[in-house]
Amino acid sequence: MTTPRTEHLVLPGVLTAGQAAATVAGILAVQREDGAIPWFRGHHLDPWDHVEAAMALDAAGEHEAAERAYLWLARHQNEDGSWYAAYADGDFAEVTDRGRETNFVAYIAVGVWHHYLSTGDDTFLERMWPAVYAAVEFVLRLQQPGGQIGWRRDDDGTDTADALLTGSSSIHHALRCALAIAEQREEAQPDWELAAGALRHAIRRHPERFLDKNRYSMDWYYPVLGGALTGAEAKARIEEDWDRFVVPGLGVRCVVPNPWVTGGESAELALALWAMGESDRALEVLQSIQHLRDPESGLYWTGYVFEDDAIWPRELTTWTAGSLLLAVAALGGHEATCRVFGGEGLPVGLDSECCV
Numbered sequence: 001m002t003t004p005r006t007e008h009l010v011l012p013g014v015l016t017a018g019q020a021a022a023t024v025a026g027i028l029a030v031q032r033e034d035g036a037i038p039w040f041r042g043h044h045l046d047p048w049d050h051v052e053a054a055m056a057l058d059a060a061g062e063h064e065a066a067e068r069a070y071l072w073l074a075r076h077q078n079e080d081g082s083w084y085a086a087y088a089d090g091d092f093a094e095v096t097d098r099g100r101e102t103n104f105v106a107y108i109a110v111g112v113w114h115h116y117l118s119t120g121d122d123t124f125l126e127r128m129w130p131a132v133y134a135a136v137e138f139v140l141r142l143q144q145p146g147g148q149i150g151w152r153r154d155d156d157g158t159d160t161a162d163a164l165l166t167g168s169s170s171i172h173h174a175l176r177c178a179l180a181i182a183e184q185r186e187e188a189q190p191d192w193e194l195a196a197g198a199l200r201h202a203i204r205r206h207p208e209r210f211l212d213k214n215r216y217s218m219d220w221y222y223p224v225l226g227g228a229l230t231g232a233e234a235k236a237r238i239e240e241d242w243d244r245f246v247v248p249g250l251g252v253r254c255v256v257p258n259p260w261v262t263g264g265e266s267a268e269l270a271l272a273l274w275a276m277g278e279s280d281r282a283l284e285v286l287q288s289i290q291h292l293r294d295p296e297s298g299l300y301w302t303g304y305v306f307e308d309d310a311i312w313p314r315e316l317t318t319w320t321a322g323s324l325l326l327a328v329a330a331l332g333g334h335e336a337t338c339r340v341f342g343g344e345g346l347p348v349g350l351d352s353e354c355c356v
Helices: 017-030 047-059 063-076 102-106 108-119 122-140 165-184 190-205 217-225 231-245 263-275 279-288 318-331 335-342
Strands: 095-097 251-253 260-262 303-305
Touching: 017 047, 017 318, 047 063, 047 102, 047 108, 047 318, 047 335, 063 108, 063 122, 102 108, 102 122, 102 165, 108 122, 108 165, 108 335, 122 165, 122 190, 165 190, 165 217, 217 231, 217 263, 231 251, 231 263, 251 263, 251 279, 260 263, 263 279, 263 318, 263 335, 279 318, 318 335
Parallel strands: none
Antiparallel strands: 251 260, 260 303
8 A cells, every 4th residue: 555645744833744644633533433433432422523524534645534524424324415513423323413504515526526535436426415405405595585595404393594604605615526526427406606796795795584693613713615706805804803703823713702722623724725825824824833733642622711821621533624624735735635626627506796
């Protein structure tokens, strides 16, 4: 067996070759034999973070481990196309949150497309297409007349009409990846194209259609990371709240005004900056969170309360490491990661700028 090539995971001031290998090994050590990737051993798995970690494994060349993660999802998909919001870390996938969150469900499309671009494996794409199709159809059943996506279906079948800007922005990205998969398979999905266009219009022009969560940094950068805002619009949005959320030398606040920076949000902002063409600032953000690195495991602490000089919570999470590896991979030129998060070749759906 050849050693996966990970030159693109080496970044000055962020990761050496040895550190990159240790971070990848840290995620692999948490992954279970059945393919599931919980936050950490003994904690729960959620479908979104599971996919984020699997994409990081593909970026590191660990394709077999990533495939096992996607096949876990295929085996545990609900009949309506969804997944539950949380599963216990155990052998029998015990459900600990029976809600079904739309952005969690949609994200499989991003991961499957990333894996395909990483491997060129047509058999994998064929095998996962039914799961992707069912997931997208579930999500779009919760799309509202204004284009936004209701964020959750409760276990009793009640759909939530309230939409989250972060979640809908992530779904926008997922719809574009799902359309890319459909295009690769030569199976046109015009309803998905319409849905993507209406969702993008809502994100760009109608903030009132989403719950007000503007204290959260994810609501700030996710319209950029999800590809709904590009060019001058993206730059204006990032500049507007940069000083509000970014703590120089430490990372990105999760919520203002709390004195708490988090690794996942920081790495995602770096990925959004890279997508905007601002690699220098992306590098600075990634360098700023290396104080969260645990040298023993190669993983990263979730966050740091800087007023108390305290790591909090005391969690080394696979998704924090995964988001960092994906940002590094983009900066390092990993083709599949660049194409997925840079938007190259991703269908945009049908323009809905005429909508009201």
